[in-house]
Amino acid sequence: MARLAPGRGPRPAVSCRPRPPAPRRGPPAAALLEAPVSAQDVQVDAPEAAAPAALDAAAQLHRVRHSLAHVLAQAVLELRPGSTLGFGPPIDDGFYYDFIIKGDPITDADFPAIEAAMKKFLTKGTLPFEREELAAADALARIAGMNEPYKAEYARELIEKKGLDTLTFYKTGPFLDMCDGPHVESSRELRKAGFKLKSVAGAYWRGNSNNAMMTRLYAWCFASKEELDAHVTAWREAQERDHKKLGKELDIFVIDEDIGKGLPLWLPNGTVLRDELEKLAKELEFKRGYHRVATPHLTKVGLYYQTGHMPYYESHMYPIMELKETVEGPDGKTQQVREAYCLKPMNCPHHHKIFASRKRSYRDLPLRFAEYGQCYRFEDSGALSGLLRVRGMCMNDAHIYCTEDQIHAEFLSVMDLHRDLYDILGLSNYYMRFSTWDPEDPKGAAKYVNDPEAWEKSQHLVRQAMIDSGLPFKEVKGEAAFYGPKIDVQFRTVTGREETASTNQLDFAVPARLGLEYTGADNQGHRPYVIHRAPLGTHERFIAFLIEHYGGAFPTWLAPVQVRLLTVSDRFDEYAHNIVNDLRQRHMIRAEVDLSSDRVQKKIRSAAVEKVPNVLIIGEKEVENGTVTLRRYGVEQQETLSAAAFTDRIVRSVQARSRSLLD
């Protein structure tokens, strides 16, 4: 279903010749978006055959986390008597527990007291975690006596809807919890674990906003104190890469409340990033036979009723604007005419209209329209976050109109385009998610176009293309767009959140709703398929990923300032200016001279703080010999070379979009 995913469909390349592996420049792309702590990449393929010992350790850690969640619950109940429990599972880097807190809300000021209570429990003796299995009726009776309404609700569901005939309980000292386990045998096993409360947050019971709001306490937890410390340290370091922090420090964007939430202003440095990415994508698309188009930000809403988007999308759109106009009718009487407009939340219907703007032949297909389309979506205010979730966004959008026979090649070409882009950018910490429809989904017709045969066919086509592309992917039922299956590219942010960066969909439904057709060789009208694709997703989100990926230290081709020249004394400024003029005027290199009266040390520091990739030091020696002394960001070794040689190197590096300066 149409969610807030960034882009719609991209289109395939004209010819999908195998692309040569992009030259590997520089180190092998350190994972861009390293997950902060437990960088557990999503397992796409079969989990590598882990040694039994490792599996045991993982299972034990799982039990330890789960058991400490009970200890946490116990501590909270001690501090806030009368509170009730929700779920308290182990998670990637620890565990959490949900509560309805009775009394004062829990804040992080309460953490020390909670941790102290947990530790007291762990040190005061050895208590077993006793498992007890009760038959359904007994279990329900027990739950009823526990004053745990949420546990009771879940117990009823397990028994009545899922047909379980027994439920299990775990008892630790006075604490009794309905829980599936498994748990440790005794609290002794928890003593050497390292844990630490991480945060407190609101969470709806069962994630549904119609349900009660609970208080969720998150904790980190690892097998040992050392592992915990290492994890927390890594997490803190990851926070330094946060795009919101770097975006401010490096003058990339600002969000000003007078402009509006979720509506970022792009500063000059950030605009360079956008421009360079656009240039890159335009080149790659051009080579694959895309045609560029442009469409307005505003549109009449009627279009969205025709496409069928309205029921799925209206809650994510800015309110509709009504224009009222008094016009004179043919009979001389005046009448009120109303036109309803909206800010477009997507580009697809507009591209479809371009397709429909003239009669199309099968000879025209595949036809690929691309645009950097500005769109507006009304995201929940609480969901907004830096550049990752915004209300105004620019999509690297394209739509490919093709026949059924062409889908395979076009989809492969789209995947090939992704591979190119990610290779150039050095992105590797992602996985592809193939989202299909779920015929059993209770929302059924409200969520998906009702055409089982088309679903089966289109899913088969996409799956086959993915397999042939050789890109690993994970299949997820029930996440498809309302009009067809999709392939999303999932990244993990520095804060550990998984987000969709790119999205590609096969659409078998909307073309019919807009009556799109082409004339076949048989002189009959035929319905095209549409592939929506957006390899770069939106500028906003993608640049947020890139900032975190590179930690703000962009490769030269992408860097807002590519070269900065520092003179040892202003006697050498003219020499520096000449070099800058040459770089800028003849080679379009973003070069500048630091004209401050600071000493060289300070200028070097400033350039380093701003993460300028290439710094040239100019002093007497350089001026005499016609050379420059090059310091590259993060590289200890500096070198002196002729100004011409440097120019040649940087120009080649930029042209090749190398991840480092070519040697």
Add this chain to the structure above:
RNA sequence: GCCGAGAUAGCUCAGUCGGUAGAGCAGCUGAUUCGUAAUCAGCAGGUCGUGGGUUCAAGUCCCAUUCUCGGCUCCA
């Protein structure tokens, strides 16, 4: 949207029990012309997010509001 936390100079922050606002960096001015991550001095800069309220007195307390941040099924 909902739960919680937060908002003080351009940035990062301090500000006690309520007594009329501070630092560092950045900026500006001057001096310094200097070879590899911070030269020195001076100046300027804040309606303490906004609006109400309590008080002799509010950055500090109360209410409302705006915005930001974290979180909102990794299920017993």
